Amino acid sequence: MKTNKYLLKFTFLVLAVVLGFAASADAQKKRPVRKTTTKTTPTTTTTTSPLEVRQGADKVSIQIKNVTKFIYVLGGVARGIEDADKDAKAGKLSKPVIDKNNAFKQGVINSIRNLKAGLAALEVEFKTKPALKNYIFQLQGITELSSQSEDLATAGRFTDSGRVLLTVVEKLSDTLVALP
Numbered sequence: 377m378k379t380n381k382y383l384l385k386f387t388f389l390v391l392a393v394v395l396g397f398a399a400s401a402d403a404q405k406k407r408p409v410r411k412t413t414t415k416t417t418p419t420t421t422t423t424t425s426p427l428e429v430r431q432g433a434d435k436v437s438i439q440i441k442n443v444t445k446f447i448y449v450l451g452g453v454a455r456g457i458e459d460a461d462k463d464a465k466a467g468k469l470s471k472p473v474i475d476k477n478n479a480f481k482q483g484v485i486n487s488i489r490n491l492k493a494g495l496a497a498l499e500v501e502f503k504t505k506p507a508l509k510n511y512i513f514q515l516q517g518i519t520e521l522s523s524q525s526e527d528l529a530t531a532g533r534f535t536d537s538g539r540v541l542l543t544v545v546e547k548l549s550d551t552l553v554a555l556p
Contacts, residue, residue, distance in 0.1 A: 426556075428507035433555040436515070439498055440548045446491060447538050447545070450484065454534035457481055461532055485529050488537065492522035495544065502551075514551040518544050 460477040463469050469477075496519040502508040521544045528537040 425507045428505055429555060432502065432505070432508045432511070433552060435498055435501070436548050436552045436555070439494060440545060440552065442494060443491060443541055443545050443548065446487060447541050450534065450538045450541075453480065453484065454538060457484070457534055458532065481529075481532070481534075484534060484537075485526065488522065488526045488529050488541075491541075492519065492526060495519055495522050511551055511554050514554050515547060518547050521547070 457477060457480055460469065460473070464474045464477065499512075499515055499519050502512045502515050521540055525537045525540040525544075528534070528540060
């Protein structure tokens with residue numbers, strides 16, 4: 377008697393599943409399409425120039441290389457500059473060493489300014505060229521980030537300056553991935 381009870385439950389379960397498949401199969405049938413006449417206005421489409429997009433990708437790639445090389449060099453220099461600043465405040469350094477450290481700091485700041493100029497030009501190009509406007513979302517803000525990096529370096533926070541530039545590299549990489 378117990379097996380009949382389980383058999384009956386099993387049969388109802390199988391029947392429910394089969395009916396469920398039948399219902400979903402019916403829902404997937406293609407319905408006839410009615411033709412209606414509507415007036416449409418011509419739309420303008422912007423054509424993307426594969427050459428412009430390719431050139432944009434090349435420029436993004438160049439900026440990735442520039443910023444990553446700079447971050448690599450900055451990593452070795454930043455800690456030394458910051459340590460020398462601490463020693464200078466403690467009066468442990470001679471005047472020539474302090475002057476040399478200040479020259480290093482100015483060189484780093486000028487390099488960040490040069491990076492910022494290249495990044496700003498790239499961002500403007502992506503904003504103004506029709507073929508590249510679709511990709512500005514990923515790239516937008518790199519000029520502001522490079523300005524933050526410059527401000528941090530000017531304040532003597534060179535390590536933090538490099539961290540901000542890592543965000544720039546991320547944005548550039550995201551843009552490069554988005555480009556066809």
